[in-house]
Ligand code: ADP
Ligand code: 2DT
């Protein structure tokens with residue numbers, strides 16, 4: 001007998017500045033997807049549980065030092081080591097929500113002075129999300145959400161540069177049409193409602209198309 005084809009799941013990236021509410025929204029989204037009985041899982045980047053992820057974790061906590069290029073490639077390698085599983089799961093019908101992805105990878109390294117095109121190169125060929133949901137928050141609103149944490153990039157100068165690089169990248173990828181920019185200054189519930197609408201659209205889109213690759 002011919003096997004019944006299962007339609008694939010959606011691959012969705014949640015991006016944005018520190019404290020924009022990415023992790024809060026990812027957790028709420030997972031609860032809702034699971035409540036609705038959907039096959040869904042969360043994939044956080046960096047994934048600090050792998051061997052590469054542990055190197056990234058110690059770099060972010062400043063217990064180790066690495067050349068900017070070396071850490072850039074490790075962040076990308078952390079995505080590549082998980083790419084086959086992401087691809088297989090999506091094709092088996094799982095919707096995967098990613099808390100940060102290649103876009104954070106590019107802007108954080110570019111904010112430190114590495115070339116924008118150089119930063120994009122190692123991620124070329126990775127699974128391309130069906131939708132990138134960018135949580136946009138002003139510096140003033142971010143500041144209201146409490147002080148900085150302890151990690152390496154959580155300092156005002158770096159955050160300003162990252163914000164500029166995200167603006168630049170948003171313009172650069174505008175034509176690709178997969179970035180959805182949301183006002184992350186709204187309430188948690190309002191933002192969640194808007195994200196839910198975008199996720200449903202992405203799942204519809206996913207049914208009719210194969211997963212693409214990052215160009
Ligand atoms: P991120 O993962 O983007 O760094 P978090 O989800 O950890 O952000 O949220 C950062 C802080 O802001 C947390 O204290 C969280 O409770 C709070 N927060 C998240 N979303 C909102 C919102 N829409 N309005 C006000 N505070 C928020
Ligand atoms: P959180 O674990 O709090 O999200 O912070 N980063 C992330 C990079 O510099 N390059 C990357 O490729 C990725 C995915 C952003 C993780 C920190 O690591 C930065 C903040």
Ligand code: MG
Pocket residue numbers: 022023024
């Ligand atoms: Mg977070």
